[in-house]
Amino acid sequence: xxxxxxxxxxxxxxxxxxxxxxxxxxxxxxxxxxxxxxxxxxxxxxxxxxxxxxxxxxxxxxxxxxxxxxxxxxxxxxxxxxxxxxxxxxxxxxxxxxxxxxxxxxxxxxxxxxxxxxxxxxxxxxxxxxxxxxxxxxxxxxxxxxxxxxxxxxxxxxxxxxxxxxxxxxxxxxxxxxxxxxxxxxxxxxxxxxxxxxxxxxxxxxxxxxxxxxxxxxxxxxxxxxxxxxxxxxxxxxxxxxxxxxxxxxxxxxxxxxxxxxxxxxxxxxxxxxxxxxxxxxxxxxxxxxxxxxxxxxxxxxxxxxxxxxxxxxxxxxxxxxxxx
Amino acid sequence: xxxxxxxxxxxxxxxxxxxxxxxxxxxxxxxxxxxxxxxxxxxxxxxxxxxxxxxxxxxxxxxxxxxxxxxxxxxxxxxxxxxxxxxxxxxxxxxxxxxxxxxxxxxxxxxxxxxxxxxxxxxxxxxxxxxxxxxxxxxxxxxxxxxxxxxxxxxxxxxxxxxxxxxxxxxxxxxxxxxxxxxxxxxxxxxxxxxxxxxxxxxxxxxxxxxxxxxxxxxxxxxxxxxxxxxxxxxxxxxxxxxxxxxxxxxxxxxxxxxxxxxxxxxxxxxxxxxxxxxxxxxxxxxxxxxxxxxxxxxxxxxxxxxxxxxxxxxxxxxxxxxxxxxxxxxxxxxxxxxxxxxxxxxxxxxxxxxxxxxxxxxxxxxxxxxxxxxxxxxxxxxxxxxxxxxxxxxxxxxxxxxxxxxxxxxxxxxxxxxxxxxxxxxxxxxxxxxxxxxxxxxxxxxxxxxxxxxxxxxxxxxxxxxxxxxxxxxxxxxxxxxxxxxxxxxxxxxxxxxxxxxxxxxxxxxxxxxxxxxxxxxxxxxxxxxxxxx
Numbered sequence: 065x066x067x068x069x070x071x072x073x074x075x076x077x078x079x080x081x082x083x084x085x086x087x088x089x090x091x092x093x094x095x096x097x098x099x100x101x102x103x104x105x106x107x108x109x110x111x112x113x114x115x116x117x118x119x120x121x122x123x124x125x126x127x128x129x130x131x132x133x134x135x136x137x138x139x140x141x142x143x144x145x146x147x148x149x150x151x152x153x154x155x156x157x158x159x160x161x162x163x164x165x166x167x168x169x170x171x172x173x174x175x176x177x178x179x180x181x182x183x184x185x186x187x188x189x190x191x192x193x194x195x196x197x198x199x200x201x202x203x204x205x206x207x208x209x210x211x212x213x214x215x216x217x218x219x220x221x222x223x224x225x226x227x228x229x230x231x232x233x234x235x236x237x238x239x240x241x242x243x244x245x246x247x248x249x250x251x252x253x254x255x256x257x258x259x260x261x262x263x264x265x266x267x268x269x270x271x272x273x274x275x276x277x278x279x280x281x282x283x284x285x286x287x288x289x290x291x292x293x294x295x296x297x298x299x300x301x302x303x304x305x306x307x308x309x310x311x312x313x314x315x316x317x318x319x320x321x322x323x324x325x326x327x328x329x330x331x332x333x334x335x336x337x338x339x340x341x342x343x344x345x346x347x348x349x350x351x352x353x354x355x356x357x358x359x360x361x362x363x364x365x366x367x368x369x370x371x372x373x374x375x376x377x378x379x380x381x382x383x384x385x386x387x388x389x
Numbered sequence: 390x391x392x393x394x395x396x397x398x399x400x401x402x403x404x405x406x407x408x409x410x411x412x413x414x415x416x417x418x419x420x421x422x423x424x425x426x427x428x429x430x431x432x433x434x435x436x437x438x439x440x441x442x443x444x445x446x447x448x449x450x451x452x453x454x455x456x457x458x459x460x461x462x463x464x465x466x467x468x469x470x471x472x473x474x475x476x477x478x479x480x481x482x483x484x485x486x487x488x489x490x491x492x493x494x495x496x497x498x499x500x501x502x503x504x505x506x507x508x509x510x511x512x513x514x515x516x517x518x519x520x521x522x523x524x525x526x527x528x529x530x531x532x533x534x535x536x537x538x539x540x541x542x543x544x545x546x547x548x549x550x551x552x553x554x555x556x557x558x559x560x561x562x563x564x565x566x567x568x569x570x571x572x573x574x575x576x577x578x579x580x581x582x583x584x585x586x587x588x589x590x591x592x593x594x595x596x597x598x599x600x601x602x603x604x605x606x607x608x609x610x611x612x613x614x615x616x617x618x619x620x621x622x623x624x625x626x627x628x629x630x631x632x633x634x635x636x637x638x639x640x641x642x643x644x645x646x647x648x649x650x651x652x653x654x655x656x657x658x659x660x661x662x663x664x665x666x667x668x669x670x671x672x673x674x675x676x677x678x679x680x681x682x683x684x685x686x687x688x689x690x691x692x693x694x695x696x697x698x699x700x701x702x703x704x705x706x707x708x709x710x711x712x713x714x715x716x717x718x719x720x721x722x723x724x725x726x727x728x729x730x731x732x733x734x735x736x737x738x739x740x741x742x743x744x745x746x747x748x749x750x751x752x753x754x755x756x757x758x759x760x761x762x763x764x765x766x767x768x769x770x771x772x773x774x775x776x777x778x779x780x781x782x783x784x785x786x787x788x789x790x791x792x793x794x795x796x797x798x799x800x801x802x803x804x805x806x807x808x809x810x811x812x813x814x815x816x817x818x819x820x821x822x823x824x825x826x827x828x829x830x831x832x833x834x835x836x837x838x839x840x841x842x843x844x845x846x847x848x849x850x851x852x853x854x855x856x857x858x859x860x861x862x863x864x865x866x867x868x869x870x871x872x873x874x875x876x877x878x879x880x881x882x883x884x885x886x887x888x889x890x891x892x893x894x895x896x897x898x899x900x901x902x903x904x905x906x907x908x909x910x911x912x913x914x915x916x917x918x919x920x921x922x923x924x
Contacts, residue, residue, distance in 0.1 A: 094790060094791060094794075095790050095791050095793065095794030095795070096794045096798065097507060097790075098507050099793040099794050099796075099797045099798070100789060100790055100793055101430070101432075101507035101508035102507060102508060103431050103508065103510070103512070103822075104819055104820065104832060104845075104846050105512070105513075105516075105822075105823075105828055105832065105845075106512050106845070107512075107839075107842030107843075107845040108839035108840075108842060108845060109515075109839070109840075109842060110512040110515065110842075114507050117502070117504065117505070118505065118507060142505050144505070144507050145423040145424075146423050146424050146561060146565075146583070147424050147426065147429055147503075147505060147506060147560055147561030147562070148424075148561055148562055148565070153583070156583060157583070157584060160584070212614055212615075212618075215614075215615060215618045216618065219618055219619075219621075219622040219624075220618050220621045220622050223622055223623075226622070226624050227615060227618040227619040227621075227622050227624050228417075228608075228610050228615050228616075228618070228619045228624060229585065229586075229608060229610075229619075229624065230585055330611050330612050330615075331612050331614075331615050332615065333608070333609065333610040333611065333612070333615055333619075334584075335582070335583065335584025335585045336584070339584060339611070340584065343611075345790070346759070346788070346789070346790060347790065348790045
């Protein structure tokens with residue numbers, strides 16, 4: 065296991081390095097941020113001065129090496145927009161996104177698994193067909209549309225829910241959480257549900273498909289023949305096998321949800337990192353864009369590692385086999 | 390985790406309890422303040438929040454004309470020196486007295502430069518190479534290298550911060566935390582939660598008298614539809630930039646009111662004047678020599694071919710003021726005689742025929758798609774109108790982060806330091822934040838000159854000695870009447886020559902719940918001081 069993890073970490077470093085090159089040069093090709101920030105009254109002398117102050121007049125490779133040497137010291141630069149270290153901005157906003165993503169994941173599993181199991185056990189009933197239709201719709205409809213319709217219905221027409229924002233938060237060990245206050249929960253429900261829909265649809269479909277496959281497997285028949293109660297068959301024997309593909313897919317999906325919860329965050333004005341990224345791209349806040357993308361790559365690498373570990377715990381066949389590349 | 394819950398639950402209930410009879414105004418804004426350091430940026434989203442907390446020597450009235458702020462009076466004492474008398478008895482939010490030392494400290498901080506701040510207002514001090522001296526506790530003098538008329542307008546952009554609170558603090562960071570956010574304004578800093586809200590509370594000791602609201606909350610809601618929804622369901626009391634498409638419904642709804650004013654932002658089309666323009670081609674696709682844009686008749690024809698009223702009614706939801714002026718009504722430099730061109734496609738065709746372009750030509754119209762109100766749709770409509778008079782127009786709209794780099798500097802082939810604007814025809818806007826036309830004329834109509842800063846927004850590279858003479862002179866004419874004459878002449882010459890093609894001034898709207906009254910501002914800022922409760 066240790067060897068496996070070390071190998072993975074080394075690979076991750078190479079990926080990160082390549083990523084910094086791509087992101088850094090890519091962002092620099094788009095345009096010059098000074099032209100966006102500068103007031104229209106700022107003349108050529110003022111523009112030149114600002115560009116020089118930010119070090120943007122130096123050759124690109126030189127800028128890159130300055131960036132890289134700062135990176136090795138843990139300094140990802142200050143945001144042009146906010147004048148605050150980019151990393152501290154990311155960590156300031158991250159709890160909000162994590163909270164949203166985790167709630168969405170919980171909803172996806174909490175609704176998705178039971179519905180999927182039910183649909184798998186009773187494939188031909190009308191309810192089962194409705195569940196599958198729901199999963200199709202949830203998967204296909206654009207998220208921004210669903211979000212807006214939910215706001216229109218539940219906030220504007222019915223007035224049950226607040227339309228946007230995060231609500232009251234509670235400070236837990238230096239992290240602001242809103243899931244612990246009534247008002248915060250109230251604000252959290254709609255965005256989390258909207259964000260969970262795609263994951264929920266995936267969970268339903270994977271669970272149902274898995275159910276249909278596993279339920280006819282020989283070991284289930286033998287378990288039945290052994291007289292094991294149906295409940296125990298479901299929770300132990302079926303579930304374990306069912307969860308393997310779900311964990312793999314959700315692991316990847318979850319990374320995507322955290323990194324790119326952009327749409328939901330902007331519709332519900334949720335102060336998370338996704339919204340920050342979009343704002344940063346809009347004004348070409350280079351340090352912030354680069355820092356965020358590097359952070360995302362880092363997160364994906366870690367999540368992949370976690371999925372692999374979880375995977376080997378769930379399925380002894382892949383544990384210490386030859387296929388851990 | 391469980392053991393935490395009961396206490397947290399109680400805490401949350403306490404947070405949720407409304408404090409009795411607090412007058413709170415919650416404003417949903419399109420863009421959030423990026424920093425509470427007032428010297429960090431001059432972007433309106435930031436300035437509108439700063440202005441609740443920090444004040445300037447010179448304030449601006451709703452039409453951006455200078456009025457006394459922390460200075461009670463000012464005037465030139467000779468050609469090169471202005472004297473400002475400061476307001477006495479003003480207290481900082483922490484109880485210290487405001488004096489000339491704070492003004493000197495603020496200007497010194499700006500001159501030293503705010504490191505890493507690309508949008509700092511510091512450049513206002515470089516205009517006219519201003520120097521400052523403290524005469525006594527309540528008098529300062531500003532001297533310039535040449536006669537310089539707009540000292541007061543420039544100082545209206547420079548917030549004054551407290552020397553005792555801001556000495557040696559970290560830029561941006563210590564202002565966001567509230568440590569150095571000590572101002573003299575009507576509201577005091579309470580909380581800055583990036584992405585969520587900025588909260589300010591009433592300053593009971595404000596020199597300007599009673600302050601209407603106990604607390605004001607700014608909530609950034611970027612999405613137009615979400616911001617409107619937040620207003621409709623009562624999450625916020627007021628929003629800026631309601632979607633233009635929803636204005637008619639809002640106006641009809643008795644539960645809401647809308648406030649409206651023509652903004653200082655001119656939207657115009659700028660032709661390229663280079664000998665060869667690569668985006669202007671004849672019907673066979675070859676670049677044209679000479680560039681037809683250099684012919685006055687072609688530019689006039691393009692202007693006559695645009696139906697500005699149709700753009701106002703069908704694209705802008707009524708929220709535009711068609712014009713041929715470059716500053717809005719009420720501003721220093723507005724010319725009454727310049728009326729918006731009528732829509733006359735026949736005259737346009739005749740002019741093109743006269744100029745020898747009866748068979749038409751092709752043009753690519755560039756513009757941003759996320760900068761100005763309905764910018765991409767305006768581009769499309771203009772392209773259709775031009776195509777109708779025979780000039781086949783193709784639209785190339787792009788995000789502003791790409792557009793402005795290409796507009797100002799040119800494409801990747803341009804050598805650094807040798808800016809060659811790329812576009813042959815582009816849609817841009819110009820905001821006259823100073824409330825007067827001197828820098829609008831100099832920036833958009835004067836010949837481009839990197840050394841003097843003239844024509845710094847003249848990306849078409851229009852050049853007219855008649856205008857240059859007047860504009861350069863106006864910048865050094867302290868006498869108001871004389872300067873007004875020079876500016877109006879320069880504007881009239883430029884607009885009669887169709888140096889560029891003005892479309893309209895953006896008309897800004899705010900929507901709020903019934904029971905609020907709002908005095909809107911031409912400079913697009915949303916301020917609680919302008920809002921009062923009617924009942």
